[in-house]
Amino acid sequence: MKKVTFLKAALAFTTVFLMATTQTSDACTRVVYKGPKNTIITARSMDFTIPIPSNLWLFPSGIARDGSTGANTVKWTSKYGSMATSSWDIAVSDGMNEKGLVANMLWLVSSKYPEFQKDGKGKKGLAVSLWAQYALDNFATVAEAVAQLRKEEFVVVTDFIPGTDKFTTVHLSLSDATGDNAILEYINGKLVIHHSPEYTVMTNDPIFEEQLAINAYWKGIPGNIFLPGTNRAADRFVRASYYINAIPQTDDTRVAVAGAFSVIRQCSVPYGISTEGFPNLSTTRWRTVADQKNLVYYYEDALSPNAIWVDLKKLDFSKNGKIKKLALDKNQIYAGETSNQFVESKPFQFQGI
Incomplete structure (x- = not known):
C-alpha cells in the first residue's frame, strides 16, 4: 500500500512539474479550518497573472437567472441570498450564502469540459461564470x-476571458457550516466529484486525486522539521494541510479567524513576484475568509492596507431585498464592518457564450 501511494505521489510530482514549466495558468489556495463548537471557516487566495478587479455583491433570494448559454440553457430562481465576490464583473469566483455554504473557484489547467450543443439537442448549458453562483x-x-x-x-x-488568450479552466470547491466539503472537477469531459469532510485543502494542478497522493507522501515527513517551500500548487497544498491543523483549534472567533487568515497568507504569493520558467506562479490579488458559523465574510485586497468584513446577518436576503454592491475595483478603501456601505446597483451581466 505504501509503495502504491509513493508511486502515485511520484507521478503527481512529475505531472505538476511538467505543467508548471510548460503551461500558463494561475494559482490559488483554499483551506477549511475546523474548531470546536461548530467553528467552521473557509479561507482562499486569488492568485492571477494580471489584475483581476473585484467587487462585493449582495444578491437577495428570488432572482430569476439562466445559464447564459443561449436558447439551450438551464434556468432557475435563487432559493438563497448570497454575498459574492465578482471577477471583472463578469463572473462570481467566490462567495457565501445565507445558510453558510461557501463556493470557491480555483484554476485547474487539466480541466476539460463536456461538449455543448447550442441547438438544444443535448443537455442544457451553464456558463462557467455562473458555476459558483448556481x-x-x-x-x-x-x-x-x-x-x-x-x-x-x-x-x-467555458470560453476565453474577454480581451485575453486565457481559456477559463477551473474547478469548484464547496464547504458548509457543518464542515462538509466537496471538490468538483471536469476531467476528460467527465464530472468528477470528491466528497468528504476531510477534503479541507485545494490548490490547482494536478487534479485533486493526485494532490491527495502528494499530501499522503508528505505526511510521512514531520511538518515541524521540513515543509516544501516553493509557490507551486503542490507545495502550497502540503503547507496549507499542515498549518491548518497546527494552529490553535479554538471556538474563540477572533483567534480562529486570525488563524485562518495566517494560513492563507502563508500560502499566498508575494505581490509582483515572477519566477523564470514557472509562468503559472502568480501574484496573490486578494483573499477571503468566510466564517460559516457566524455568517461573516472577510475580504482582503493585496493593495489595501486593511481587511474589511461583512456581517451577513445585517443584510436583507429576502425576496424584497435589493441587489447591492460594495465597489472595490478602483482601489477604494474601507474599514471594519461594511454592510451599511453597500449601494443599490444594477446586476452585472455574467459572461456567456
Missing part, C-alpha cells in the same frame, strides 16, 4: 449540492 443560489449544504449535481442535468460551458 451553487450559492440553490443549496444550503454540500450533501444537498452533491446529490443534485451528480444528476448532471446540465453541462458547464
Whole structure:
C-alpha cells in the first residue's frame, strides 16, 4: 500500500512539474479550518497573472437567472441570498450564502469540459461564470449540492476571458457550516466529484486525486522539521494541510479567524513576484475568509492596507431585498464592518457564450 501511494505521489510530482514549466495558468489556495463548537471557516487566495478587479455583491433570494448559454440553457430562481465576490464583473469566483455554504473557484489547467450543443439537442448549458453562483443560489449544504449535481442535468460551458488568450479552466470547491466539503472537477469531459469532510485543502494542478497522493507522501515527513517551500500548487497544498491543523483549534472567533487568515497568507504569493520558467506562479490579488458559523465574510485586497468584513446577518436576503454592491475595483478603501456601505446597483451581466 505504501509503495502504491509513493508511486502515485511520484507521478503527481512529475505531472505538476511538467505543467508548471510548460503551461500558463494561475494559482490559488483554499483551506477549511475546523474548531470546536461548530467553528467552521473557509479561507482562499486569488492568485492571477494580471489584475483581476473585484467587487462585493449582495444578491437577495428570488432572482430569476439562466445559464447564459443561449436558447439551450438551464434556468432557475435563487432559493438563497448570497454575498459574492465578482471577477471583472463578469463572473462570481467566490462567495457565501445565507445558510453558510461557501463556493470557491480555483484554476485547474487539466480541466476539460463536456461538449455543448447550442441547438438544444443535448443537455442544457451553464456558463462557467455562473458555476459558483448556481451553487450559492440553490443549496444550503454540500450533501444537498452533491446529490443534485451528480444528476448532471446540465453541462458547464467555458470560453476565453474577454480581451485575453486565457481559456477559463477551473474547478469548484464547496464547504458548509457543518464542515462538509466537496471538490468538483471536469476531467476528460467527465464530472468528477470528491466528497468528504476531510477534503479541507485545494490548490490547482494536478487534479485533486493526485494532490491527495502528494499530501499522503508528505505526511510521512514531520511538518515541524521540513515543509516544501516553493509557490507551486503542490507545495502550497502540503503547507496549507499542515498549518491548518497546527494552529490553535479554538471556538474563540477572533483567534480562529486570525488563524485562518495566517494560513492563507502563508500560502499566498508575494505581490509582483515572477519566477523564470514557472509562468503559472502568480501574484496573490486578494483573499477571503468566510466564517460559516457566524455568517461573516472577510475580504482582503493585496493593495489595501486593511481587511474589511461583512456581517451577513445585517443584510436583507429576502425576496424584497435589493441587489447591492460594495465597489472595490478602483482601489477604494474601507474599514471594519461594511454592510451599511453597500449601494443599490444594477446586476452585472455574467459572461456567456
